Amino acid sequence: MNYGAVSWRSKTGPGEIPEGGWIYCEHVGNKSFPRRARRAIVALMNGTERDEGAAFEDWEQRPLSERASAPAPYLAELNPAQQAAVEALDGPVLVLAGAGTGKTRVLTTRLAHLIHNQRAWPSQILAVTFTNKAAREMKERIGELVGGAVEGMPWLGTFHAVCARILRRHAELVGLKSTFTILDTDDQIRLIKQLLSAANVDEKRWPARMFAAMVDRWKNRAQGPGQVPPDECGFANGRGAEFYAAYQARLKTLNAVDFGDLLLHVVQIFQNHEDVLKEYQKRFKYILVDEYQDTNIAQYLWLRLLAAEHRNICCVGDDDQSIYGWRGAEVGNILRFERDFEGAQVIRLEQNYRSTPHILAAASGVIAANKDRLGKTLWTEAGEGEKVRLIGHWDSDEEARWIGEEIEAMARGTRGHAALSLDGMAILVRASFQMRAFEDRFVAIGLAYRVLGGPRFYERLEIRDAMAYFRVAVSPDDGLAFERIVNTPKRGLGDKAQQAINAIARDNGVSLLEAARIAVETGEGLSKRAARALGDLVAGFDRWHAELGAADADHVEIAGRMLDESGYTAMWQADKAPDAPGRLENLRELVQALEEFENLQGFLEHVSLVMDNASDEAGAKVSIMTLHGAKGLEFPAIFLPGWEDGLFPSQRTMDESGAKGLEEERRLAYVGLTRARAHLCISFAANRHKFGRWESSLPSRFIDELPPAHVEVLTPPGLYGGGYGASAPGGGGYGAAATAQLIDPHDTGQGSVLEARAASASTYNSPGWRRMAARRAKHGLGQPREARGVVIDAGAAGRLEPGSRVFHQKFGYGRVREIEGDKLTVAFEKAGEKKVVASYVTEAGKASGADEVPF
């Protein structure tokens, strides 16, 4: 690969290790900075190619000067609180950064400040985040501030990535080899299933997922198999801890770890090996933690151990945005910070640069209902802006339709403000199934959208299969990967054959691949056909492994060939399923992605930790994502649909975690509200399409918590809503609240909402509304389904006939095979045969100016 000219600059000029500055790297053509290029720089610096680690060690040994090497222009751009947060370099610091108060900015500036003042070399600073996105963003922004020293910051990353790095160095201390593989959830479940079925545990009564969840919980608390509290061992009749131990042992023999292990093992190493701990305590002169409110107990212990020496730990977070409790996060960590780190400074960032006062007030109003808070008061200098809008709908389809129209209006600029780009708008949902209604609707009206955080590239079936091939080729001992692909594509190696291989592996204490080799030689338990197929496979892996080991190995080419030679590519080519072409395309993409890496190992390591989505395509699009996924983002316009009790707050969370769960849901609402800069619209629907059933619900209790003064209620005098003249009698409840806009799609056309906006003065809390909502909901359930949805353009169906070529937004081109009323059966070229509604397709191959329309 060509990295272009790798050049570097420093304050001292080329050829010397920069003493008063930092390395500045430029590279051409590649986004991620490849290791090889970094080595080139180190070699340049030293005049010789040397071990990169050693080179940096050398560098670190040089004395740090005490004073700043240059003025710090970036400080002037910060407000006083932000400055304080940046400049409080010594001792423990907690920065309570409310939403939109410039948290990332403070964090990155602080990091730059440390480097700028030469308090520490970049490699002596530990900076941890939760998501890869956050880590990447931080790298980029520091790059802008400091000018490219980031590559000298090896300890900036997610908790998991940093732990993986540490664990690789000390793997032997916990009985692993440093080449251990990191299991993903899928492998983990498969492994547990094997374990349980081997022990004759009824998989129905004690599902593997459940056990995985328990293991996760334990690991989040840094509890090894011996430390599990006895009352939590109820699994499989009190054998929980026993299986936990067995699971851990199994992982060890496989030389593998799961996500939780990354932290657990490192914490245990720190606890049991003082020398190792000391080394890292010394190394990390400064520690920065992003999103501290999301840390779990294991991460907390990890940080405490590491910070014990220098005590220069700075945690940034917002207790009001703690939304990962279900994943083991402990809000308690941030609430307890001052006690945990004696003499800690607490700095509050309260000036909000993002939202208008109305939006801020709405968010504050909601979050104020929570009890467990450190408390902050956000304020802004921004001008009034428009109120938060609130609207109710008859059902989820209507909601999607209305939002679609609203978005189009905003994009056109016919909503009373300047036209907004689609990129500036986002729909934030509680649960991903809500996305569907929007996707369907937007496809129908041709509105460009993008789903963030959807199914991830690396989680797709074909990608994981392909990676299993890579894994076995790289490390032949990877039994889980081998198991995954022995019979994919079909090689006639079914249960019987696999059991035979397993037995051999167990009896001889060898890996599955070795066992397979033995099986081929002895022919034990295999049919002739099977033996031959297995022999081919084993030979294939031998060959690929050898090829990858060669000095001039072209891993991209080998990987591609591996998929071809194994018959995997052919399998999909032969598959006539509609998604087969897409899968092949994904495989091509995968192989292409390998180019970014020096070798397959590097790629696999990257993938196991960075389960990122493929980068989003260009073009202005509305974003659709979950509330969780929206944390840290902001948009000029935000839509928050589905504010209904049971959905949001989620029934399940409340059932599982009670009042605590409700508070977390409320924080989630707070996160959602504070994503908006200028325009915010909350909506709810009386009926919702869920698992093919219609479900009815009442407006979310959070709606009652919105301060009325900052909310504009869009309440058309709906068919059923009017007439409840009085607002709620004193005290609680939402004063001038909306009546659900109960427009029944059977009776009305679409989109009458915009015109009908006069406020009525009823309240959701009124008994009348509830009664009415319940009645309508029941009624709605019995309605015939066909009439729902878009009004069918009879003309469209009329002029189509079997054989017509049509175009569909989602499926592309195809030919009509059958017509039943408004439903078409279309054989799509890419997507295969689908049933679609006639109005969703257009006749293909005709100019938009209807020239030959037979009317």
Place this chain on the structure above:
DNA sequence: CATCAGAATGTTTTT
């Protein structure tokens, strides 16, 4: 041993 049909089953959020 593969394939298919029908049933079961599950859907919040993720490193």
Place this chain on the structure above:
DNA sequence: CATTCTGATG
């Protein structure tokens, strides 16, 4: 409803 799992059949 959409995927995964099961069991019956070829």
